[in-house]
Amino acid sequence: MGEALNGLKRTIMCGEIRESHLGQKHVxxxxxxxxxxxxxLVFLDLRDREGILQVVFGEGINKAAFEKADLVKSEYCVAVEGEVVKREAPNENIPTGMIELKGESIKILSESETPPIYIKENLDTDEMIRLKYRYLDLRRPDMQKIFKIRHKTAKIVRDFLDENxxxxxxxxxxxxxxxEGARDYVVPSRNYPGMFYALPQSPQLFKQLLMVSGYDKYFQIVKCFRDEDLRANRQPEFTQIDMELSFVDMEDIISLNEKLIQKIFKEVKNVGVKLPIRRMPYSEAMNKYGSDKPDLRFGMEIVDISDIVKECDFKVFKDALENGGSVRAISVPNSADMGRKQIDKLTDFVKTFKAKGLAWIAYKEGEIKSPISKFLKEEEIGAIINKIDAKFGDLILIVADKNSVVLQSLGALRLDMAKKLELLKDNKEFNFVWITEFPLVSYNEEEERYQAEHHPFTAPMDEDIPFLETDPGRVRAKAYDIVLNGEELGGGSIRIHDTSLQEKMFQVLGFTKESAWERFGFLLDAFKFGPPPHGGLAYGFDRMVMFLAETENIKDVIAFPKNQNAYCPLTEAPNVIDQKQLMELNINFQEK
Amino acid sequence: MGEALNGLKRTIMCGEIRESHLGQKHVxxxxxxxxxxxxxLVFLDLRDREGILQVVFGEGINKAAFEKADLVKSEYCVAVEGEVVKREAPNENIPTGMIELKGESIKILSESETPPIYIKENLDTDEMIRLKYRYLDLRRPDMQKIFKIRHKTAKIVRDFLDENxxxxxxxxxxxxxxxEGARDYVVPSRNYPGMFYALPQSPQLFKQLLMVSGYDKYFQIVKCFRDEDLRANRQPEFTQIDMELSFVDMEDIISLNEKLIQKIFKEVKNVGVKLPIRRMPYSEAMNKYGSDKPDLRFGMEIVDISDIVKECDFKVFKDALENGGSVRAISVPNSADMGRKQIDKLTDFVKTFKAKGLAWIAYKEGEIKSPISKFLKEEEIGAIINKIDAKFGDLILIVADKNSVVLQSLGALRLDMAKKLELLKDNKEFNFVWITEFPLVSYNEEEERYQAEHHPFTAPMDEDIPFLETDPGRVRAKAYDIVLNGEELGGGSIRIHDTSLQEKMFQVLGFTKESAWERFGFLLDAFKFGPPPHGGLAYGFDRMVMFLAETENIKDVIAFPKNQNAYCPLTEAPNVIDQKQLMELNINFQEK
Structure with a gap:
């Protein structure tokens, strides 16, 4: 049973009352x-979106109100009218802690059963329960804070781009x-039996069309979809901040977006981002950090020691170098005393990245321990220590293999060690870096052909165009990713707007004229009619909000997320549909 | 072949140059x-999003540039550097008409084939061609103007709601x-064979959940989907401005939205909307205009003449009245001389609304002509003319039937006559009205049960709650539509937040506890935990933009619309998908 408002108006939010309101009547x-x-006396802590307010009812204030207030339980929804008075026992932990409301009347707007989850901060209830009772989970003040941040961030983005x-x-x-590409979600068509729409993985082709159409600067905060097996922090539907600009080059796009990033972090987190943001070519990121999204909040950089060991007696190193590979190392601080079992675990770890093994040198004051010391001259070990700038107590970890394996495994090991050593504990830094000069294409050994690293419309760097025909793997792209604390926040590229260059690109990728047309027909058609130079960028909005809200769970920043199996415990979607509708769609299901 | 920008920067938009820029160099x-x-001399009219600029190249200015400029054709994309100079022959029709750019160099950024449609205002090319070459159609300045209006309107809405x-x-x-409801678009699930997600027809249930979650004031500009047979101005996907508020009543929602509407029309069209906007109960709208979205820009109101004719000899009238129906009429100006054939067509027209016929009285100076004059006394005809306030030259059109037929057919006839008489030609008025006091439920004669007029969560008016059990058809809802020039711009309601009232409502609608649970389970669950009083409203954003852009075609306000068969001539969606993907979805198609 709930009472009606009957014209009663709220005059202020619970969390907004301060000492300046003392003596005022409020609802x-x-x-x-x-x-x-x-x-x-009955005390109610009354909660709304803006905070918590203490309300006190007394037999001496208003007996009827006091008695009614005594009927309420947790999560009842109520309206209270009263006077703002000074609190006898102030609570300095909350903004309303100096005052309270002397309750003169109360309406019970609706009752509540005992909620199955606590409405409090830092809840660690099972995720399935949180998602099933999402409407209660979303009542928690820390969740409400996140969605205020999400709203505010979107607003800042829209205001900034509108102004620009x-x-x-x-x-x-x-x-x-x-x-090709990731798997699409598809939607059967009733009008065209056997045919499907697809939900967009991104508005890529459409935003390029809008540039052809002369809209000059486009953006959209937009839902995108991928029917992939869900990993942690992936959702079937996610939100992008998507933009595309005409008559610009990479510098224009980067400098505009730096201002946007600066503004977001200033206004949401009061954190200054120093401009220009550091830039790092892809090759440097790979060589130093074994990753195209390096976490630069700590060092432990990868160092190439191939030159030092090229004459040594260790067959593993020699083989790697003879096969065109390399020998590289990282130096892990305060780990020279690591036990053999732990090191074995690290060896298992790098093997998951296809490394054949892990060599190590424990560098302690007055002592150097290493299973490979018998194969290396003292000067060689000294040179390694020197080149990697190891300190006493460091554990040098070495991988020898082909370059891709060496870099990937050491890059992963670097992150793993940083985590184990808690190097980033209590680190509040936001470390941005632009990664540039990505390879345009990579060779797919299985399919024996080159494939686009971004997409086939990404422009090559001008100075590398000559290599498109002679050595495509060497061509760098006008592509750029913005990386924050080792995560890709966004990325984009300048697009090809020249038909003959586009044709060359398709040749490199092994498309025939027909197959290129089949896939991209309408965009290629559009490009016949004076396409402007253009480029763009897209941010993962959910991930951006995760950073701003300081959560590592994507489900915390999406109001109604799916679980790991793309299922919604709240609505029980997906579900079965009417047989009639299946008939209309002409769909049968195969026997299992 | 296209030239690269090579660092060349645009300094100003074509359409922005004015006399204040005289003497400046610009790109x-x-x-x-x-x-x-x-x-x-070579003259180029150069177009960008902001307008058109005349550029002149001369042998005497720069010979190389002159020769290159002479190579370009329509829709080539170019960059020009030059000086802003006074134009010898000013063109007062365009904002840049007083100046021109003296072209000193030109880059041909990309070439263009001859476009298959003209890039000009008020194109009347076949719609199929316009949609196939949408990227060219979208280049037209009148289309670009529409999408600027669309962007601006969304921005105003977001700013206003954020501020509030x-x-x-x-x-x-x-x-x-x-x-139930309209037909959903569905998305097969790969993880749960035979099960489907549905694309939302509206975020109704979720926005109510957000109120239960304490978000207090929610909005979203959001895509919605309906797989219906497309009528004119319907699209499979459309955009809503959706909002929901807690702790409010109808007055709060209406007054907030009036301010929003006022702001939009002021800022986009410089049209003042006088507040408060007129309100009209549903019953008045139906009785006077035969519609719940009356066009109030002209009169021709429906008048009930049952009382006058109740004693007459005309069987059609008498039968209608005896069967509980009515006899009503409209008076059409300047139409007393309408020929018999035309009147026959009007009769056919009302028959499509199930009226059995159409009686008429031609009221001319000194002469009254009517096929029913033999059944009516002179006083009766006089009383009709009097009550309907007919002028000489008016044609009175009369329908007698059960009320719903009478009102629907006269309402449609009223609009039809206004169109034929061009009453609204050159009418620039924006005539708003709130329709209120809608019936809560209506009786479905086929299914022999009451059904919700809006949805089952719409609250009844307080004073009508007693009739829920005794006479449900009489209960009015706390629902409201905002109508503009005879079109529904948006609508909403206060929702039921009281469990026992909700149960009563489900009883009226013939739901069992189980069937209600099956459909709305998670919302009903949520309502067990202290739901606040709440209500909301949703606008059809596409329709709003149609009004603001003064177009009557919804396809003009959607960048990439579908055609009447839900097909996209540009992308050729829907299309067939890989057999592999069908297998993954476990889908077969039935033989036709």
């Missing part, structure tokens, strides 16, 4: 966080399925 | 609208299919 509405009956001449334009959700 | 980039070679304490929150696109 507040919200949820009962807690009720205490201390004999002649961008138009927000909507691209279709029901669009065309493109073979 | 502009855009598309060639037109080229003229007048002997020693709303949070924009995203609700899921992959959600649960609900039986």
């Amino acid at each position: 507040v509405m919200g949820w009962v966080q807690r009720k205490r009956n201390l004999g002649g 001449g961008f138009l927000e334009m909507e691209t279709p959700m029901l669009t065309k399925s493109t073979p | 502009v980039m855009g598309w060639v609208q037109r080229k003229r070679n007048l002997g020693g 304490g709303f949070l924009e929150m995203e609700t899921p696109m992959l959600t649960k299919s609900t039986p």
Whole structure:
């Protein structure tokens, strides 16, 4: 049973009342966080989106209100009218802690059963329960804080891009399925039996069309979809901040986006981002950090020691070098005393990245221990220590193999060691870096052909165009990723707008004229009619909010997320649909 | 072949140059609208998003640039550097008409084939061609103007709602299919064979959950989907401005939205909307205009003449009245001389609304003509003319039947006559009205049960709650539509937040506890935990933009719309998908 408002108006939010309101009469509405009956007084902690307010009812203030207030339980929704008075026992932990509301009347707007989860910060209830009762989980103040951040961030982005001449334009959700790429979610068509729309993985082709159409600067905060096996922090539907600009080069896009990033972090987190943001070519990122999204908040850089060991007697090193590979190392601080078992675990770890093994040198004051010391001259070990700038107590970890394996395994090992050593504990830094000069294409050994690293419309760097025909693997792209604390926040590229260059690119990728047309027909058609030079960038909005809200769980920043199996415990989607509708769609299901 | 920018920067948009820029050097980039070679001079009309600029190249200015400029054709994309000079023959029709750019160099950024449609305003090319070459159609200045309006309107809405304490929150696109309602678009699930997600028809249930979760004020500009047979101005995907508020009543929602509407029309169209906006109960709208979205820009109101004719000899009238129906009429100006054939067509027209016929009285100075004059006394005809306040020259059109037929057919006839008489030609008025006091439920004669007029969560008006059990058809809802010039711009309601009232409502609608649970389970669950009083409203954003852009075609306000068959001539969606993907989804297609 609930009472009606009957014209009663809220005059202020619970969390907004301060000492400046003392003596004023106010009406507040919200949820009962807690009720205490201390004999002649009932205290309610009343909660709304803006905070918590203490309300006190007394037999001496208003007996009827006191008695009614005593009926309420946790999570009842109530309206209270009363006077703001000074609190006898101030609570300095909350902004409303100096005052309380002397309750003169109360309406019970609705009752509540005992909630199955606590409405409090830092809940560690099972995720399945949190998702099933998401409407209660979303009541928690830390969740509400996240969605305020999400709203505010979107608002800042929109204001900034509007001020900079961008138009927000909507691209279709029901669009065309493109073979290759990630798996599309598809939507059967009733009008065209056997045919499907696809939900977009990104508005890429449409935003390029809008540039051909002369819209000059486009953006959109937009849902995108991928039907992939879900890993941690992936969701079937996710949100991008997507933009595309005409008549610009990479510098224009980077400098505009640096200003945007600066503004977001200033306004949401009061953190200054120093501009220009550091830039690092892809090759440097790979060589030093074994990753195209390096975490630069700590060192432990990868060092190439091939030169030093090239004459040594250790067959593993020699073989790697003779096969065109390399020998590289990282120096892990305060780990020279690591036990053999732990080192064996690290060896197992790098093997998951296809490394054949892990060599090590424990560098302690007055002692150097290493299973490979018998193969290396003292000068060689000294040179390694010297080159990697090891300190007493460091453990040098070495991998020898082909370059891709060496870099990937040492890059992963570097992150793993940083985690184990808690190097980033209590680190509040936001460390940005632009990664540039990505390879345009990579060779797919299985399919014996080159494939685009970004997509086939990414422009090569001008100075590398001559290599497109002679040595495609060497061509660098006008592509750029913005990386924050070792995570890709966004990325983009300048696109090819020249038909003959585009044709050359398709040749490199092994497309025939026909197959290129089949996939990208309407964009290629459009490019016949004076396409402008253009480029763009897209951010993962969910991930951005994760950084701003300081959570590592993507489900915390999406109001109604799916679980790991793309299932929604709240609505029980997906579910079965009417047989009639299946008939209309002409769909049968195969026997299992 | 296209030239690269090579660091060349645009300094200003074509459409932005004015006399204040005289003497300045500028770089502009855009598309060639037109080229003229007048002997020693080449003139280019260069177009970008902001307008058109005349650029002149001369042998005497720069010979190389002149020769290159002479190579370009329509829709080539070029960059020009030059000096802003006074134009010899000013063109007062365009904002840049007083100046021109003296072209000192030109880059041909990309070439263009001859476009298959003209890039000009008010194109009347076949729609199929326009949609196939949408990227060219979107280049037209009148289309670009529409998408600027669309962007600006969304921005105004977001700014306004942000200022008023709303949070924009995203609700899921992959959600649960609900039986009944319009037909859902569905998305097969790979993880759960035979099960489907549904694309949302609206975020209704989620926004109510967000109120239960204490977000207080939610909004979203969001895509919604309906797999219906497309009528004119319907699209499979459309955009809503959706909002929901807690602790409010209808007055709060209406007054907030009036301010929003006022702001939009002021800032986009410089049209003042006088507040408060007129309100009209549903019953008045139906009785006077035969519609719940009356066009109030003209009169021709429906008048009930039952009382006057109740004693007459005309059987059709008498039968209608005896069967509980009515006799009503409209008076059409300047139409008393309408020929019999035309009147026959009007009769056919009302028959499509199930009226059995159409009686008429032609009221001319000194003469009254009517096929029913033999059945009516002179006083009766006089009383009709009097009550309907007919003027000489009016044609009175009369329908007698059960009320719903009478009102629907006269309402449609009223609109039809206004169109034929061009009453609204050159009418620039924006005539708003709130329709209120809608019936809560209506009786479905086929299924012999009451059904919700809006949805089952719409609250009844307080004073009508007693009739819920005794006479449900009489209960009015706390629902409201905002109507503009005879079109529904948006609508909403206060929701039921009281469990026992909700149960009563389900009883009226013939739901068992189980069937209600099956459909709305998670919302009903949520309502057990202290739901706040709440209500909301949603606008059709596409329709709003149609009004603001003064177009009557919804395809003009959607960048990439589908055609009447839900097909996209540009991308050729829907299309077939890989057999492999069908297998993964476990889908077979039935033989036709």
